[in-house]
Amino acid sequence: MTSDRSTDRGADTAIEFRGFGLAHRRAEGDETLLADVDLVLQRHRFFLFVGTSGGGKSSLLRLLAGLVEHREPPPRITGDLLVFGRSLDEHHERAHDGKVAAILQDEGLLDELSPRANVELALRAADRSTKLAPALLAQAGLPDPPERTAQLSGGMRKRVAVARALAASPELLLCDEPTAGLDGEAARQIAQLLRAAHDEDEQRTTIIVTHDIAAFAGLVDGVLVLDRAQRSLRLEGPDYAPTGTASLSRDKQVDADSAALHGLSKLLLQLGAIVETVLESLKRLPPFELPQTARTVWRFATEPALFVAIAGAVIGGLATFFGLRNNPIEGGFENAILTGTGKVSTAVLVPLLSGFFFTARIAAGAAARLGTMKRTNQIAALQMMGVRPADYLLTPLVWGMIVAMPLVTLAGVVAAAGAAALAAGLVSGISTAGWAAAYFQTVDATDVLVLLAKTTLSGYLVALCCYHLGTGPKRSGAEVGEAVNAAIVQGMALVLTVHAGLTFWAYA
C-alpha cells in the first residue's frame, strides 16, 4: 500500500484522511469498510476511484458530497476527514458551501424541467446568472439541447449533468460512474469532457468513481484504490491497472435491511423523521421556490377540476333526482329533500369525495414522483445544487394541496348545486328560485368555513404524508410502489379522520 502522506497540508490539500475509519451500523454490529486511513489528496488533481464491489466507494463519495440520509442510521466515522481543511462528521450536510459538486448515478436530472432549466436552477442556486446556461451546455457538448429532459440520450444526460455540476464552479467535483451505460466511444467523450472541465479551473479537484478505467486512460493524475479486503484506501499512479480477481463491477448498495436498526431505535428514527418533516413544512412554508410553487398550484387546481366537478354533479344531481323521483308522496317533502341534499352535499359529501380524489390522483402521483426522484438521485442532485428539497418539493406540494383542494372542492359544490337545480326542475318542475331557497336554506357560512377547514387541513396533512413517504429511502422501484400505496391508504385515512372529526366538531 502506498499512502501519499503529504507534508504540504496548506492550500494545496483538497482532502485529507487522518486515521479515518468508516463503518455501517448494523443491528448485529458494525461492518467496517475502511480503517485507519491516512491519505492526502492534492488540489487540482484528476483522480479515478476504483475498488471492489461493496467496498464503500459510493458511501465515501456521498459522505464527501455531504449527502446524508436522515431516515437511516448514519455510518460510523472514526478519525478525521478534512475537505478543504474542514472536518466532516457523520451528521454534516451540505457543509462545503458550494465548493463541492457531484454527478451521481442516474445523473439526477429533474425530469419536469428542461435540460436548460436544470442548469439554470443550479446557476440560480449558486447565485450566478442563468444566462450562463447555454454556454455551460455548449461547453458540455450540447449547444442545442432538446426541450424535454426525457428526450435526452444516455450520453446527453451525462453532458447535461456535467454542465449542471459546473454551474456552481465547484472546487471539488465528484462523479459516480459517469460512463456507466455508455459505449466505448461515448464513454471516452464523457471522460474527455470531464477532464476538460477539470482543466478549466485551476482550483478544481475531480474524483471519479468508475469501473471503466480504460475510458479515462491517459487523462488521470492518480487512481484511488479502495481495497475491501484490507479495508484500506491507497493512491496509485495514473497507469494503475487492477490485478487479481477483484471485481470492478458496479458497487451494490448496502442492504437496507441489514443496515437498519430494529425495535425502539427504528421507531424513534421514524418518529423523528416525521417530526422533522412537519417542522420542515412549517419552517419552509413561505414559497421560496415561487415558480415551482405556482406550477404546482396550477397543476393541482386544473387537473382534478373536471373529475371533481363531474363527481359533484353526479352526487347533487342524482341525489336530488332520485330523492324527488322516488318520493312516495308526489310533491311531499320536496323542501326537506332539497334542503337535505344541499346541506349534505355542501358540507360532507363533495368535500369528502374531493379529498379522496386528491389523495388518489394528485397526492399519490406526487408520492410516485417524489419516490422516483429519490430513487434516481434527483433529490440528492437538488441537495448538491444547494436547493433545499423542502423548498423545491414540499412547499409547492403543501401550497398546491391547501390552495387547490378547497378551490376545486368549491367548484364541485357548485357543480352539485347546478345539477340539483336541473334535476329539481326536470323531476318536479321546481323553479330555480324555489330550488335555491330550499337547497341553500340551511347552507350557511359555517358550512363553507367547515368545508375550507376540512379541505385545507386534510390537504396539508396529505401533502406531508406523501412527501414523507415519497422522499424516504428508495433502493428499488418496488419501494417506490410501496410508498405510493402507503400514500393512498394513509392519505385517505387522514382525509376520513379530518372530515369525521371536523364534521363532528362543527355539527354535533
Place this chain on the structure above:
Amino acid sequence: MHRLRHLLGLAILLGAALGAWWFVSVLRHLGDRPGLALQVEFRDARGLRAGADVRYRGVRVGVVRSVDISGDGNKSVIGLLLDPPGAAHACVNSSFWIVTPRFSGLTGGATGLDTLVRDAYISFRTPDDHGSPLMAGSLLAGREKPVAAEPDALEDIEHGDLLMTLLVPENHGLRPGSAVVFRGMQTGDVRSVDLAPDGTHIEVQLRIGRRFRQTVTDRAEFWVARPYVSGALFSGFTVTDMSALVSPYVSYYSEAGKGVLVQDGYRAAAQPARPNHEVADVPASALRQEQPKAPASDESIALARIVYAAVEKDTFSADDPVHFEGSGLFYFDRAGRAVVVTARSLVDGTYTVQDAFGGDPEIADEQIKVRLGDGSVLRAGRVWVDPNGADLAVLVLEDVPRDISGTAVSRLHLQGKLAPDGEGVELRRMAPDGATSVVPLDKPGTWPESLGAAVSAGNLVFAIYGRSGLRSDNPAVVSLELLPNDLRPQ
C-alpha cells in the same frame, strides 16, 4: 394533451366561479323578483320552514323566504314572496294561515291532512270584495286557524238540485262543504250552517244533486253521521260511520216507493242518532239483465189500476182502514223509470181523510199496488206530489216487466187544457179486472170510482181526473202541465 387538460380544468373552475356568482345572485335577489314580499305574523309558526309553498286556492303562488322570531319574542314572523299571479290576489283583507294537520275533536273534523305527508305551507284567501292591494313589505296578522270553506268554494247549484233545510239540535262539526250521503254515496253537500234565529237549534242548508233528489222523500230520515258502535261483548262490535271521525257529514235513508218526493225549501228534523235501519237486500230486479223496453206504440194509451191501502191511527179509538181504488196513466219518464201519474187523493191518505177529531190524520202502513195492462201487479211508491196542493201525484213502480210499454209521448198533451171541460172530453180508466173503458166526462155516475182516470180529448190525454183540493169532494180536471220536467215522459 396536458395543456388541454389544464385548460379544461381552468374552464371548469371559471365556470364554477360563474355558477357560484349566479347562485349567490339568485339568493340575493330572491326578494327582488317581480312579485310581492310580505311579512305575516303568527303566534306559532307550526314548524313552517323557509322554502315552503304559499298557496292560493290550492295553487302554488309563492314561497316562504324566512321564518324568524319577532323582536319582542312573542310572535313568529314569516317572510313571503308571492309571484305576480299570487300577488294579484293578495289584498288587505286577505286571510293567511298555516296549513298543518289540525284535529278539532272527534266531531270537529280535521284539516290540513295533506301536510301529514307533505311539508307545511301557507294558504291565503281573499273575499270576493277585494280590498286594496297590499304594498310590498306589508306586515300582516296571520290567522291561527284555517278559514272555513266559503260558499264560493262549494259546487255551484244547478237547476233541478234540491235545496232543503235540515234542523239539528246542535252542530257536530258540520261546515260548508260537508258531504250529504245516501247509502254511503255522496249525493249533495252542506251549503251553510247557522244558528236558528231563536237559538233553539241549528239550521243546516243542504243541496241534493238533481240526479239524487228522488232519494229524498218525506219519509227519509236524516242524521249527522258520527262514529257509532253497535253489538255486544260476545257477539263482537261493529263500528259504523268511522269516516265521520275526521270529517262529519249528513246522512239520510229512504226506501224506494215509500214517501213522496219533497220540494225545494223542504225542512226536516234530523234524528238524534243514526236510526237502526235494517238495510234491505239488493232487490231481485236489479239482478236481472237489462232488456230493451218495448217501444211505446204511437197509438197506445196505457192505463193502470191503483189500489191504495193504509191505516189511520187513532189514539182514542180503533185504527181506521183507508182504502181507495182508481186509475192512473202509465208511462216511462225521462230517466226511464216506470211511473204512473194519478190523483193524489187516490194514493195519499193525508190528502183525503181526517182523523176522528177532524184533524190531520196519522197515516201508517201505506201500501200502493198497481195493476198494469198485462195483468202484472206491482208495488209502487209516491215520488212526487204537486207542491201547490193540486190533486196530482206520481208513483214509481218497482220490478216493472221489461216487455211492457207505456203511454206514447205522442198521445200526451202537457201544455194545459186541450178542450173546455165537459165538451168532447173522455175519461179513460181501468177496471179492477184490467179492462179499460172510455166514458164521457159529463156522464153521471162516474164519480168517485173514476179517480185518477186519464182525461183525454181527441185521443190525447191532457189531464188527470181528481178533486179540486185537499179533502174536497168536488171533481176537478188537473192538467198534466203541472208535472215537473224530470217526471215527464221520454
